[in-house]
Amino acid sequence: MERIVIIGGGGAGAALAHDLVMRGFSVTLIEKGNLFSGTTGRHHGLLHSGARYAVNDPSAARECIEENRILRKIVPGALEQNGGLFVAVDDKDMAYAPLFAEGCAACGIPIRKISPGDALSCEVNLVKSLRFAYIVPDAVMDAWRLPLHFAATARLNGAVISEFTETVGIDVHAGSVNGVRLFDRFRHKEYVLPGDIVVNAAGAWAGRVASLAGLVVPLRPAPGVMVSINARLTNMVINRLHGASEGDIVVPQRRLSILGTTLRLADDPDDTEVRAEDVKKIVEQCAEMIPAIKTQSVHAAWSAARPLIDDPKASNAQAISRTFDCFDHEGDGVNGLITLIGGKATTLRAMAEKTADLICRKTGRDVHCTTREIVLSDYRNTFRREAP
């Protein structure tokens, strides 16, 4: 079977490695740092129900609810399945409610309106002046261990995973990819890895990787700041009932609460500046939903870059869709190179399925995707259990 090289050990790359080995391909996953040291791992850890996108970005919303249901079955060990609330705090939120309910219904996201009394009886730290809330099927993922289950399963099924290995070149001859040039960062040595198909799954860095083959992809790094506080104040994920905006989500996890986020567009994927004013803004906005946040000190503040598909038609950054796409560069004169970008950590499996389907079409293989059903192996199997 064809040899596939995947560049980028983020959630998308790990899920793709799993999908492709299950279909019988020979797979190598290349990551310049450790697995999930890019954007995956640093995000909030929200397993989206899709409700956040139901009004403005219905295609992303549908992808989220479908994948939400699948991941609950195939990786339950990486999920705190406690649900989520969208809370209406003021008149503006109240006015948004009908639009929200309609959007969720249209995308097939089950929601239920609950009284302020019911909401406060499960979540005592919500603001007392709460008007009402919707309960939605959000959940919390371990942002590192969820994708690690995909890597573990892929490895057990024969995928090779090379960490601390940077792709420094893509070899193209007569319009076709032959392989990649890699730099082993442990041994400080360059070498060539042959491959029939190369997938650029480098997330916010995909523009740089595409440029190794002289190509331009429509990628826009969009960094966001997140803040964690050293107290778990809710059981469920708490979202503000309004159109996707900043400082409107609190994701509890273990004994922490993770508050997010901000959005700006950048040129450099390594631009992860955390400005004190962003931290302050996030804390203040989230405290409108959960006032006790203000009494806690900041435990960590960090930033990560979304790999957005640039859309010149979008009026502002929030209007850029969170959907994903894979681009076959055959039309750009580089046969065998595919770029996979966009999406969410929630939709990693779907991103992999779409890309693996494309690879099957390109190689004339008629093998179906099985990743919707296969329960993933324990993430600890990513680390070889060595004979004592």
Add this chain to the structure above:
Amino acid sequence: MPERAIIVRVMRYKPGIIDPPRFENHEIVIDEERTVLDCLETIRTNLDTSILFRHSCHHASCGTCAMIINGVERLACITKIGYIEGNVIALEPLRGFPPAGDLVRNMNGFFNYYPEPYNYIRHSEMLPPAAPLLEIKEFLRFENCIECGACVSACPVTDKKGDFMGPASLAAIGRELEKSPERSDELIALAGGERGERLCERALRCSKVCPMGVYPAMHIENLRKKRINA
């Protein structure tokens, strides 16, 4: 927040190239609110791209960034510069694991003695005062242990000889025993084996360095009592 000029001393190691390991110094100026992990990222982006370290979540949830910071095992991602005394930060990889490169250790053996299966999900202790919602039967959360290896590194026994399964595995066995008492024979036997809790010298350093309040030493003591009383 004020900025501070600091000297970051990183223990460098590349098999066959920087070998034996040696400290290399970098001077940077950084906001006191930022962390040791931010220092490393700043050095890697601006000064030396060849430096190797592990990181993922940046908020004490994944466990990848544990290292020895000025002599003590800590998570780089939540160690703020403001907490560091003086203007030197010395960084070394964890002890008790085979070296890989710079601050990276080979973690392959870490889970060798974990119980199989070992469920990472547990009941939440934060139960709602009133009846839970229809949609949610009970509230759950992840285990506190983020499998960072700090306790293994700090343990004087794992450091001396390689045959002790170490505090993290014993804490996992202890947690699994609390959650699945029906497995007690199997779990007490696993902890009581040749490489198990009998090798612990009660230095208690594991509980001291654990960033997540798992208290491995308490689990070890419990498992020991259970074996003796069994």
